[in-house]
Amino acid sequence: MNLTFTAEEQAFRQEVRHFLETSLPAAIRERVRLGRRLTTDDHIHWQNLLGEHGWLGANWPAAHGGPGWSPVQRHIFDEECAAAHAPTVVPFGVNMVAPVLMKFGSETQQRHYLPRILDNRDWWCQGYSEPGAGSDLASLRTRAERDGDYYVVNGQKTWTTLGQHANMMFCLVRTDPNAKKQAGISFLLIDMATPGVSVRPLITLDGAHEVNEVFLEDVRVPVANRVGAEGEGWTCAKFLLTHERTGIAGLGHAKQALHHLKALASRLQHRGKPLLEQPIFRQRVVKAELELMALEVTNLRVIAAARDGGVPGAESSLLKVRGSELRQELSDLTRRALGPAALPFFPDFLYGDAELADVEMAEAAAASPQYFNRRKLSIYGGSNEIQKSIVAKTILGM
Amino acid sequence: MNLTFTAEEQAFRQEVRHFLETSLPAAIRERVRLGRRLTTDDHIHWQNLLGEHGWLGANWPAAHGGPGWSPVQRHIFDEECAAAHAPTVVPFGVNMVAPVLMKFGSETQQRHYLPRILDNRDWWCQGYSEPGAGSDLASLRTRAERDGDYYVVNGQKTWTTLGQHANMMFCLVRTDPNAKKQAGISFLLIDMATPGVSVRPLITLDGAHEVNEVFLEDVRVPVANRVGAEGEGWTCAKFLLTHERTGIAGLGHAKQALHHLKALASRLQHRGKPLLEQPIFRQRVVKAELELMALEVTNLRVIAAARDGGVPGAESSLLKVRGSELRQELSDLTRRALGPAALPFFPDFLYGDAELADVEMAEAAAASPQYFNRRKLSIYGGSNEIQKSIVAKTILGM
């Protein structure tokens, strides 16, 4: 048993680090570092750079144009990206619909969509959640009625992240209203330009426009846009829920956040000494440090198991629960560290192009909004309560 | 609104304090202070002293021989007793069966039993819990079958505190096996000397003999020993659960424990300074101090409401949850404060008459056993989980 990376893995880390140092545009890096919203162009620019390097489909097999990385390499890549303030790759195309297409899609669908994902021609969004359904995906009510070669889709989706930029949506719809809850659901690909699709922004409490409601009124979707058989949508959705969740703890982000917190608390002064030397605050940082140490080893255990052929199932629920708690705690400590400087709110700076003359103000601006934004970590993708119920059921057999 | 006691209440506190200073035997005080088990003689000696002073039935109305104290006076009395290391009055007679008798008992029963409680002729124990039933009192299986002027009782009771010293037990039994769960239960008074009653010790993880199992085999109990009507036992039990629970937070004990903890941590040295100055430990003490401040005001709010005629119902569940958590935390901190000195276990000193030559060892001896013993606070009388469900149901209407 050992916790060290192999020489090859360490060389790979150097390669990633070198790429990030030389390729990541400084302006984008700086916006990410300060917690400012990226434009679609920023996202596409960065994803194109990754794509040109062959690194966009990080978890794609080589056969489909991926780099063929091991789970360990993907972990190293994620860590280095977070440390370098690289933008997070928008996951809905590359990491979500693509694996479903590879597993359940027809050859035609694969040949059409996969290349468009890799060269960023399509921007995908996800149509899973519905108003009032919370974490209970199986109760969805958006219905698709067959009309010749088309489905006519009516319903409403919500929490559609970055849907305002998307031209394609993958979507769970009910094709058989009489089937039991989880049966009768199908997986459709919807062109957002189809008549009847409309997108309404949902502004979150941090003032950001990150999620949307998507209304579907008599939207005609070709039957050819169904992935898998009719009624097999739940199988696709479940596949995604267990697919490649070794990165779900957000370890790279947590490490970066702790690093940032320590630097901040070393710089900020409290009664003439660095805040990091104030015993109460230091104690909070030490606790977070320990939690991160434990979480890192747990994450590496799951990654190593995946590398050796295991399928991380409910273990990823453990990673999600503890990872989200830790990242929320770190965002809380960052906000606390700033003290009164965490109070001012500058949406035009964070979400637009307005600049702040005062450097300290700019450095501090994202802390409180991010604290509020991070509340989502314990809610989305199945709330932490749902995750615990999954562990109780599948690992503990309760 | 004000939080100060009236001049009369302050004078009463002085009176109680004076009584404790002059009347509480030093040997008993010292055993309580060191967390050593009292003998039955110690208990009875102290309760006789209280009884002679008219202070034993602290919550009895004057008509029955009580001092007629207000809830505030009872609170002051409890606080002063805890501060002075007075033994806790064994509650099963004075505070539990007595109010039931006053409310539901016949005049004959009252005339017979109440004076015997006040002059400590009877030692009562409680026969509520049964093996395997946990906090679910209504599922009890001990059955009482009518046979002329007698009930024939068969079954088993458990967690019978200090039952080894008792000559009387009040007991819930099922008199109608066909009635719904909470109906068909009656409240019986059983002489422990009746043939068929046997008591088996349960040794708890602190090595103490505090609780027992009581086996009932064909125990013949006169029908005259039933309190209230047949099938009304649940009414009696419920009455007790809501009766006089303003002291349920154990505030006096918590105050005493915090006081002791601070003294200990001021005396013990860590790296050449008092442990109380070690930032991590100090922080834990500060948190407990704040929790105690809040709990004290909450408790006073409930007491004042009771004084003004309110009946504290589910509020006492809040006091129980937070009070037990705080007292457990304080017992944990006391054990931690002692460090390695918390390891040795001296049962013959704690539960017998063996003496320890080393004063520091004697002072430290009870800390770990008490930490383990205090686990019961969140279990007995309805676990904290049950308390929260009560609050959810009765206060929040969930």
Added chain:
Amino acid sequence: MDFSYSDEQRMLAETLERLVADQPAPERRASQPDLAAGQCSPLWHTFAELGLLHMPFDESVGGLGGDGTDLMITMQALGHGLVPEPYLAGLLLPGDLLARLADADQRARWLTPLLEGEHQLALAWQESSARYDIHAIATSAQRHGNGWRLDGSKQLVMGADAAAAILVTARIAGEHPDADRLGIFLIPPGTPGLTRSDYRTMDGQPASDLILESVTLDGQACLSENAAAALDATFAVGIAALCAQAVGAMQSSCEQTLAFLKERRQFGTPLSTFQTLQHRMVDMHLHLEQARSMAILAATSLDRPAPERDYRIAAAKAYCGEAARFVAEQAIQLHGAMGMTEECLVSHYAKHLVMFDHYLGDSDYHLEYVSEHLSAA
């Protein structure tokens, strides 16, 4: 020992409850227009008519002599409705300092119109390097002829945009040997050398940064040359008020969350039937009631000797800060994603309850105070 309201206090609570219930809900007032300097909102005028602006001040300065409990009742109601009017920043803090320090002329000029609702004031104490320490003032006041010259900068001056004058703390430099002397000066807007930049806080309150460059003032602008003790007393009042406001907001958050759990169904049954959510809701309720106790402790300690008062005030603020965060986070969590949107009432309360910790000293700051003053017995 008495936790009941007097008849007058019960009336006050009921009046406020009705008044607050009539206000637009917080999620609908996000983009309220800022008021011009010197303007007060219609609700503020109603406050004036009801005597609410006189209430917390001593009769000797024209107030109604309300005590800590009256103030608690008021702030709890304002917190419950998340009423944006700056009762604390625009009235209570500057008014309390004036009541303690102003001479008759200054009172007539600034305090009386404040109590009548004719203008609002602001108090500028925060400096960027001071964190939460109100005594760590770098802004300097130098004698200048018969008057004063002030230089420095102030952050996070709440309500400065609407204030008829700003009370500014400054260290009196130069002729005095005692380096600790803290002065308080009244500066009307438009005074040459005063630059103001406005923004909103994370929880939507108007605030400003000030730069003071050779701001010259006449002698009458100085409220006090030795205001440290008065400042402590005023901040004790302010913190007690803030705790009560947070308790009101916590209570509302609990009510909203409970209603949501009872109404919203998942997996076929109301959320309120899930045991973990029930117990979490009970935990919120426990935090609320314990915080309420600490707010009561703070409100009833304002007339105690300073060391006892400040210990209890610090304990209350530290405790309420942690409790408020717990309630805010759980209110969002139990609402699920809904609770994260601006359209959902509870998100506005959550912002208020979390950022509450950043006003007048956070939990750690006050914990440190308690820790340093902890009695060893």
Added chain:
Amino acid sequence: MDFSYSDEQRMLAETLERLVADQPAPERRASQPDLAAGQCSPLWHTFAELGLLHMPFDESVGGLGGDGTDLMITMQALGHGLVPEPYLAGLLLPGDLLARLADADQRARWLTPLLEGEHQLALAWQESSARYDIHAIATSAQRHGNGWRLDGSKQLVMGADAAAAILVTARIAGEHPDADRLGIFLIPPGTPGLTRSDYRTMDGQPASDLILESVTLDGQACLSENAAAALDATFAVGIAALCAQAVGAMQSSCEQTLAFLKERRQFGTPLSTFQTLQHRMVDMHLHLEQARSMAILAATSLDRPAPERDYRIAAAKAYCGEAARFVAEQAIQLHGAMGMTEECLVSHYAKHLVMFDHYLGDSDYHLEYVSEHLSAA
């Protein structure tokens, strides 16, 4: 990066699992007779036959050269069965020190029989004023002819009653200018001047206090006159072993609690169907898995440079201490009153897991170490 066992390690784990399963359950061995000095239990002899006593020591001193993982596997199994044999106190700690410090004669006299299971040893470091600091030694060793004279007292010497000799830490006083020099001395029972009083710890382990009054020893009794670094290294091994043992006990506690919840019914259904109890059980499981990770980190850090090793060791002990307490407390709570009785297996585990924090430095002690060595980057 590799978390899998080698074939040998898998065999080791399986052998131990079978062996431990055959032992009497902890609740039935409460009143085991104490062994006389020098006697070892039958199980100890089985350990010897299986090579378990050779396992953790270097081949150069006659061991099998097992690494931290082998040790972890062993201690986890012993913890899982709450096996009372003093693998840590009677073998590992004294043996590891001997292996680091003893010369050939001392090895032949003390270490070889230890590995053969012919005797056990003990290590006396704890002093009443030292709290958890192994360097804060007041017991003094003075040169005395060709040998030494020791004076002082030691507390909580685990397994001293059964030990063929006790290794005692003492500060070398007198002729050396360096006040920090720590010596280690071998003292057989019955040595004049040595008084021993025996008792059991809260978690049922045999321990003794020693008084040393003019204990005179010959030169060969001294293992080292400068043992501080070796002592640190040995304690790192001991703490890693202790963490693994706690993880084994935590796992067993979780298993027992889960089985209890599934079997026991209340209000008409199994306890395991109550959502709050399900989530609490998951929380226990989370604590177990995170503690397991920290025990792995400790076990794989023993060959790192001392600063890195000690940082990780301290972090692991601090983390496991808190996790162990959580698991112990919840195991009792979920068992209800049953969990508080000596008749219930889980109570024995709870005592072990809580008192675990008091051996080789508690959470706060190690947290302080981590805090003082926290990197600011």
